[in-house]
Amino acid sequence: MGYHKNFYNVEIQHEDGLLLYNILTKNFVLLEREYEEFYKKFPEVDDEKKLQEFLDAGFIVDNKFDEKGYYLRNFFMSRYYSRKLLFTVVPTTACNFACYYCFESGIKTVKITQELKGKIFKFIKERIELFKPEEISLSFYGGEPLLFKDELLEFARFFKNLSEDFDFKFSSDIVTNGYLFDVETAKKLIEEASLKSAQITLDGPPEIHDKRRFLKNGNGTFDRIFENVKNVTEVFHQFVVRIRVNVDKLNIDYIEELLKLLASIKRDNLEVYFSPVTGEKDKMDSSENLFTDEEYGKVYAEKIVPLLYKYGFPYEVYPELSYVFCAGITPFHYLIDGDGTIKKCFDLVGRDKESVGNVDNYREDSRSVLKWENLKILDKECYNCKFLPICGGGCPLYKLKTGKNRCEMWRYNLENLLKTIYDLKEHSLAKG
Numbered sequence: 001m002g003y004h005k006n007f008y009n010v011e012i013q014h015e016d017g018l019l020l021y022n023i024l025t026k027n028f029v030l031l032e033r034e035y036e037e038f039y040k041k042f043p044e045v046d047d048e049k050k051l052q053e054f055l056d057a058g059f060i061v062d063n064k065f066d067e068k069g070y071y072l073r074n075f076f077m078s079r080y081y082s083r084k085l086l087f088t089v090v091p092t093t094a095c096n097f098a099c100y101y102c103f104e105s106g107i108k109t110v111k112i113t114q115e116l117k118g119k120i121f122k123f124i125k126e127r128i129e130l131f132k133p134e135e136i137s138l139s140f141y142g143g144e145p146l147l148f149k150d151e152l153l154e155f156a157r158f159f160k161n162l163s164e165d166f167d168f169k170f171s172s173d174i175v176t177n178g179y180l181f182d183v184e185t186a187k188k189l190i191e192e193a194s195l196k197s198a199q200i201t202l203d204g205p206p207e208i209h210d211k212r213r214f215l216k217n218g219n220g221t222f223d224r225i226f227e228n229v230k231n232v233t234e235v236f237h238q239f240v241v242r243i244r245v246n247v248d249k250l251n252i253d254y255i256e257e258l259l260k261l262l263a264s265i266k267r268d269n270l271e272v273y274f275s276p277v278t279g280e281k282d283k284m285d286s287s288e289n290l291f292t293d294e295e296y297g298k299v300y301a302e303k304i305v306p307l308l309y310k311y312g313f314p315y316e317v318y319p320e321l322s323y324v325f326c327a328g329i330t331p332f333h334y335l336i337d338g339d340g341t342i343k344k345c346f347d348l349v350g351r352d353k354e355s356v357g358n359v360d361n362y363r364e365d366s367r368s369v370l371k372w373e374n375l376k377i378l379d380k381e382c383y384n385c386k387f388l389p390i391c392g393g394g395c396p397l398y399k400l401k402t403g404k405n406r407c408e409m410w411r412y413n414l415e416n417l418l419k420t421i422y423d424l425k426e427h428s429l430a431k432g
Helices: 033-041 048-057 067-080 114-131 145-166 183-193 206-212 222-235 252-263 293-310 367-373 396-402 410-424
Strands: 003-005 009-014 017-022 028-030 060-062 084-089 135-140 169-176 195-201 240-247 270-276 333-336 341-343
Touching (some): 017 410, 028 410, 033 048, 048 060, 084 114, 084 145, 114 145, 145 169, 145 183, 183 222, 195 222, 206 222, 206 252, 222 240, 252 270, 252 293, 293 410, 367 396
Parallel strands (some): 084 135, 084 333, 135 169, 169 195, 195 240, 240 270
Antiparallel strands (some): 009 017, 017 028
């Protein structure tokens, strides 16, 4: 039987030796000198013991194994076969904030009416009858969903009742600015809506955050959000709060101050992750303030990751394996906007012309739906790219708008990132 090096290996030359990372398995090692020599000379060298160790780690595979085909099969399985349905409900596009970079600025404000709610319930039940899921996840999005807390509870009760009739597992989560997410609100949603997690944004220490994410009357929001995060994570130990930090060139130099504050309340149920601000030029203060993918990759590896480690937040340091980058290209995700239209992307909330149907007349086989679900997101270049398993082809909205694939930052920074992680762990990686 013949063998070959795994196509998805990433080789990084470090002053300590050869670092080897496999994108599929996420195995990461520093090779001792004799193992490095074996690997570099393979397959022109014979050592059964070393060969078996590389086989066990997945860095070398037998010639019958097609790693590209393996990924592609799992990609299509994940895209078109699932026993889980995802529903995202936007009870309103209204918001109590006026964030300067918000992609939703200028959109029409709508709220789900009582009449529309009945139609949405009918639509959801029909989807459940069609797919017979084993699990359903409900996400609340906006606008600011907590402006209409009673509607959230009504939707959750509807799903919980259906879960008894159709025997599926149900849970929910919320994307909120956190201003209204106090302990009492969290308690009600956890108990009555099976809420498992909340994503809340903080963009820096108070003086920076309050310049970016402020109330419509201009008042700051940091202190109240921070207090809510502190109290909710303290009271509900099993409930996860994920702090999202939107970064650009205006706040990148202040993120350490934020992490220092978050570290003062650090708990196992508090996670932190970073995301670059993106948007169209006319929606931004200045496009010059935005990082390119290459720039952000460098900043992430050289600045953000070391700070995450320093303050004890190593969440999402390694790139996650991604079979499907976005649920919008699957048949199993429905984003129901506040006017009853169905969207395929969160960035399209509130935009009438971007819907793929309506709860009144939605068709799974319509041209607008299949444009997304049959989108050829993987081209030949993607298929032959070793970074494919961590980008899944990239953003489908970008592909639809431009006809091009948008490579994720990992393509530009993975080797640099792995060097950083190795150095941060002070050479404690498993060897050989």
